[in-house]
Amino acid sequence: MTDCPDGDIRDLLPDLLHGRLDAGERAAVEAHLRECADCRDELELLRRMRTALRRAPAVNVERIVAELPPYRAPTQHRPARSWGGWRIAAAVTLLAAGGTSVVVARRGDRKPASVASAPATVATPAPRELALAGGTIGELDDSELSALIDDVGSLDAVTPADVDNAAAAGPIAPTTSNGTDE
Amino acid sequence: MSSPVPTDEPTDLELIARWQGGDQRAATQLVERHAESVARFVGSVGAQVDVDDVVQDTFARAFASLDSFRGESSLRTWLFTIARRLVLDRRRSERRRGGGTRMHMEVQDADAVTEYDALDAVVADETERRMREAVARLTPTQREVFTLRVGEGLSYKEIAEAVDTTEGAARVHYHNAMRAVKEFLDD
Numbered sequence: 001m002t003d004c005p006d007g008d009i010r011d012l013l014p015d016l017l018h019g020r021l022d023a024g025e026r027a028a029v030e031a032h033l034r035e036c037a038d039c040r041d042e043l044e045l046l047r048r049m050r051t052a053l054r055r056a057p058a059v060n061v062e063r064i065v066a067e068l069p070p071y072r073a074p075t076q077h078r079p080a081r082s083w084g085g086w087r088i089a090a091a092v093t094l095l096a097a098g099g100t101s102v103v104v105a106r107r108g109d110r111k112p113a114s115v116a117s118a119p120a121t122v123a124t125p126a127p128r129e130l131a132l133a134g135g136t137i138g139e140l141d142d143s144e145l146s147a148l149i150d151d152v153g154s155l156d157a158v159t160p161a162d163v164d165n166a167a168a169a170g171p172i173a174p175t176t177s178n179g180t181d182e
Numbered sequence: 183m184s185s186p187v188p189t190d191e192p193t194d195l196e197l198i199a200r201w202q203g204g205d206q207r208a209a210t211q212l213v214e215r216h217a218e219s220v221a222r223f224v225g226s227v228g229a230q231v232d233v234d235d236v237v238q239d240t241f242a243r244a245f246a247s248l249d250s251f252r253g254e255s256s257l258r259t260w261l262f263t264i265a266r267r268l269v270l271d272r273r274r275s276e277r278r279r280g281g282g283t284r285m286h287m288e289v290q291d292a293d294a295v296t297e298y299d300a301l302d303a304v305v306a307d308e309t310e311r312r313m314r315e316a317v318a319r320l321t322p323t324q325r326e327v328f329t330l331r332v333g334e335g336l337s338y339k340e341i342a343e344a345v346d347t348t349e350g351a352a353r354v355h356y357h358n359a360m361r362a363v364k365e366f367l368d369d
Contacts, residue, residue, distance in 0.1 A: 048309060065213050068209055
């Protein structure tokens, strides 16, 4: 048995066999078949092969259905809190600017070091103290992180105009551990 | 290329929705619609003895996670994917146990005759027996692709999804399989 050199047509023969060609493709393939003995042979081979392959082992539908798990609706997960992109930007900007409402205190026996307030006035919720461990966010413990997140969350009340004002005020010079400017 | 001709029958997605609404008859319809195809596929890749178990597990797993089925592929293709994974899992388990006494998943040349001698009892026709023997001599991947293309009429895209390969690779496997089948039958 030889192969027809028209690979595209040969590719469509199984689809013709299974009735999966649209009218145009079917007409093209059938026209080709009238002229091509190799493709007629291959289609006949495919037909016999399908018959051979379709001898299915018996299946017990009732048993399969009886063993199916009962349907359980998926549990509803509480959607993650969604923060607007600008609010995150606001949080970053305010923290970088030294913040007007977040007072950074050193942990332990060190004297708390307050970050000087930026001159800009931002309408935020009432300021409250937030302890930072060693002065970096990476060293915060869980409760401190939680408090910081709450503070950032409270920035919902901040408007884009507030952010612009705070940014325009410029960053505050960092402070040393004893609270003096470097 | 078009999908099989639509009928008045409810679609798979409609039946799934009915089952999720508590209609057990919808589950029966889905199993009746697809179980034979899955059994043919599982049988063709060599899991002859455990076809029932694999088909059973395929539907159990599919129904346990039908919420994750979004209909991007056909349900039948998705079932083939699950069945194939189960066959591979069983094949690995057999290998780990150093067994293979019941499972002849990878039917090599030497095994093929034995495998299909057993089938002779049910496949009386000589031509048909030769056809099945030709398929049995294909490599496992060629056999999967050839069976899905010729036996089930899947497109290369659907085959690629079912056997975790690319459309191009599926096409190559199909044509290599067809060449091997022809050579065997011409001998």
